[in-house]
Amino acid sequence: xxxxxxxxxDLKDILPPEVYRQAVHQADxxxxxxxxxxxxxxxxxxxxxxxxxxxxxxxxLNESVLSNHTTPPALYADMWTSxxxxxxxxxxxxxxxxxxxTYLAELSITPVVDSQGEITHYLGMHRDIxxxxxxxxxxxxxxQLIESVIDxxxxxxxxxxxxxxxxxxxxxxKKLLTDMRVKEPAHRLLDxxxxxxxEALASDPGQCEFSNREMRLDSPGGRARWLSVSASVIAMQSxxxxxxxxxxxxxxxxxxxSDITNLREEQERAKGAALKASLAEEERTSAIRExxxxxxxxxxxxxxxxxxxxxxxxxxxxxxxxxxRHALDNSxxxxxxxxxxxxxxxxxxxxxxxxxxILRDVLEVCTPRLLSAGITVDWQPSAVLPPLNGRPLxxxxxxxxxxxxxxxxxxVKGWPRRELQIRSEVVDDCLRIAVxxxxxxxxxxxxxxAFEPFFTAKNGSGKHIGTGLSRAQQVVADHGGIxxxxxxxxxxxxxxxxxxxxxxxx
Numbered sequence: 001x002x003x004x005x006x007x008x009x010d011l012k013d014i015l016p017p018e019v020y021r022q023a024v025h026q027a028d029x030x031x032x033x034x035x036x037x038x039x040x041x042x043x044x045x046x047x048x049x050x051x052x053x054x055x056x057x058x059x060x061l062n063e064s065v066l067s068n069h070t071t072p073p074a075l076y077a078d079m080w081t082s083x084x085x086x087x088x089x090x091x092x093x094x095x096x097x098x099x100x101x102t103y104l105a106e107l108s109i110t111p112v113v114d115s116q117g118e119i120t121h122y123l124g125m126h127r128d129i130x131x132x133x134x135x136x137x138x139x140x141x142x143x144q145l146i147e148s149v150i151d152x153x154x155x156x157x158x159x160x161x162x163x164x165x166x167x168x169x170x171x172x173x174k175k176l177l178t179d180m181r182v183k184e185p186a187h188r189l190l191d192x193x194x195x196x197x198x199e200a201l202a203s204d205p206g207q208c209e210f211s212n213r214e215m216r217l218d219s220p221g222g223r224a225r226w227l228s229v230s231a232s233v234i235a236m237q238s239x240x241x242x243x244x245x246x247x248x249x250x251x252x253x254x255x256x257x258s259d260i261t262n263l264r265e266e267q268e269r270a271k272g273a274a275l276k277a278s279l280a281e282e283e284r285t286s287a288i289r290e291x292x293x294x295x296x297x298x299x300x301x302x303x304x305x306x307x308x309x310x311x312x313x314x315x316x317x318x319x320x321x322x323x324x325r326h327a328l329d330n331s332x333x334x335x336x337x338x339x340x341x342x343x344x345x346x347x348x349x350x351x352x353x354x355x356x357x358i359l360r361d362v363l364e365v366c367t368p369r370l371l372s373a374g375i376t377v378d379w380q381p382s383a384v385l386p387p388l389n390g391r392p393l394x395x396x397x398x399x400x401x402x403x404x405x406x407x408x409x410x411x412v413k414g415w416p417r418r419e420l421q422i423r424s425e426v427v428d429d430c431l432r433i434a435v436x437x438x439x440x441x442x443x444x445x446x447x448x449x450a451f452e453p454f455f456t457a458k459n460g461s462g463k464h465i466g467t468g469l470s471r472a473q474q475v476v477a478d479h480g481g482i483x484x485x486x487x488x489x490x491x492x493x494x495x496x497x498x499x500x501x502x503x504x505x506x
Contacts, residue, residue: 030105032124033112038063041121050105050128052098063124066105068096079109086111086119092129103130156257158186161236162202162250173257179225180217180383186255189215189229192384197231197253205233205251214260218356218381218424226264230256276365278393296339303331348391355388355395355431356381356424362399363422366407370420373411378421385424388431389503390479398475402435402495405469409439409493419490426501435495436488447485480505 024031030047034040039062043055051058051066058065071093082089090108097103105126112121147170150157156172166186176185190197193213200207210231217225236252306328313321363370363377370377403420410418421436442450451473476483481499488494500506 029125029127032058032063034063034122034124036119036122038122050097050103050126051095057098066093066095068094068102070094083109083111083119083122086113086117093126095126103128104133105129154259156255156259158255158257159234159236160186160201160253160255162205162252164198164201167252176257182383185257188384189227189255189257190231192386193229194231201251201253205253208253209233215384216354216357217383218360218379218385223261224356224360225259225261228258228260232256275361275396292338292341296335299331299335303328303335348393350389350391352387353390353392353395354385355433356385358392358395359399359422359424359433361396362403365396365400366403369404369407373407373418375407375410375418375420378419380421380423382424382426385431386426386501388479388499388501390499391475394475394478398472398497399433399435401469401472402497405495406435406437406439406493409437409441412440415439417490421488421490427498429501430506431499431501433497435497436490437492437494438488438490439492441487441492442485450485451483482506 025044027044028046030050031042031044032040032047033042039060040058043053043058047058048054053065075091075093079089079091088108088110090106093105093107095103095105106129107124107126109125110123111119112123114120150170151172153170154172156176157168157170158166158173159168161167164187166184173185177183179185180188182188190208192215194200194208194210197208208231210229212228212230215227215229217227232254234252234254236250306324310321310324310328313324359379359381363379403422406420410420417438419438421434423432423434423436425432451469473483476497476499479499480503481497483498484496486494486496498506
């Protein structure tokens with residue numbers, strides 16, 4: 001048989017009125033019962049403990065005896081409006097103890113109505129929340145203080161949860177949204193500085209930690225910025241109720257992003273002077289090296305013809321052939337001596353380089369020539385460019401040769417349009433650098449010859465007078481990339497250089 005529901009009479013037998021009375025009297029909440037005029041008819045022990053008034057002190061007095069008379073009148077008006085409408089009311093009041101001390105009370109009042117729906121009593125329950133209020137205000141003040149300090153800081157902060165979502169940031173971080181032109185700067189920075197961060201954050205957050213890694217941000221026609229980024233793992237406590245008894249928190253990744261542009265610009269200025277001297281010396285040495293190598297190659301051609309002639313002459317006039325062979329041997333010795341004095345190419349250490357930085361160095365070095373030729377530069381860098389394993393000096397020589405080739409092409413008397421555009425971007429896992437000029441361009445039939453030593457298309461001659469592009473092609477090949485010449489949108493020459501991001505040859 002199913003259990004029958006308990007009736008009100010059954011409850012009276014199970015819980016007699018004395019139990020109700022004792023439960024109210026011993027409750028930890030301050031409980032008072034008043035008549036409809038708010039005169040106190042009953043107060044329990046907790047009421048006496050919190051207020052300092054005994055039951056005998058307050059019986060017959062109005063509840064207003066507890067008021068500190070600083071509570072806004074509008075609050076009391078709202079309270080009585082609810083109570084007279086037979087609706088419970090709860091709120092906070094500033095009360096005064098018997099000793100004169102004040103405390104903050106969290107109060108709940110419930111109208112007690114009879115069978116006719118008339119209010120016969122009010123049941124009031126309150127507790128002292130002074131200490132809780134103090135702690136809440138302390139936490140709030142600390143939170144506001146921390147937020148103010150963090151927001152006023154020039155250092156950008158971003159806190160990511162285990163899913164990679166930014167849950168806390170400051171004003172300096174929000175400014176990066178504009179500077180980097182991306183939806184979430186933290187993701188772009190982590191993608192460049194710690195490519196496996198997203199997978200590691202959920203499984204092994206320690207792998208995401210790093211310190212003071214630098215990132216360069218470039219904007220078209222604007223000032224380059226350098227950021228120093230550090231990432232550290234911190235414990236975050238879940239706000240969900242079901243995690244209340246769980247001691248372990250969830251990991252969060254804190255990014256600290258400092259702008260070190262001024263420092264790096266000072267370093268760049270000092271480096272610029274040394275770079276100009278270094279490039280000039282390397283260019284001079286490369287020109288000597290390649291010029292002598294080409295000269296040796298050209299000198300060996302007639303000697304090879306003469307060697308064939310000696311073999312023919314040997315049968316007809318051995319004496320003359322011997323004299324000619326002696327002259328050939330002496331010539332070869334002189335050529336070998338010439339080969340020995342050719343400067344050797346320096347062996348640079350391969351390091352991680354930022355091609356945007358390389359291009360800016362080149363533009364700075366070439367600025368005097370660009371200005372004297374009246375050339376306008378349109379610099380369109382990728383905001384964030386993955387690093388490339390390469391030799392910085394050789395890469396600077398590569399792009400300097402391309403820029404100077406463009407300057408030579410446009411620096412023609414009477415040429416009306418002189419514009420140089422340089423773009424950097426990532427396309428299909430490749431770093432692509434485009435140097436486009438508005439010069440006369442290179443005819444299709446000459447493009448395959450352009451990388452030969454001493455070639456130029458200036459003035460439509462197609463003669464061999466320089467070695468810049470041949471050196472550029474060698475540098476590109478040494479870095480596993482490709483270089484191609486095409487027609488630019490402005491009708492001039494477009495030099496396109498590509499390297500794989502992973503460093504493998506293309």
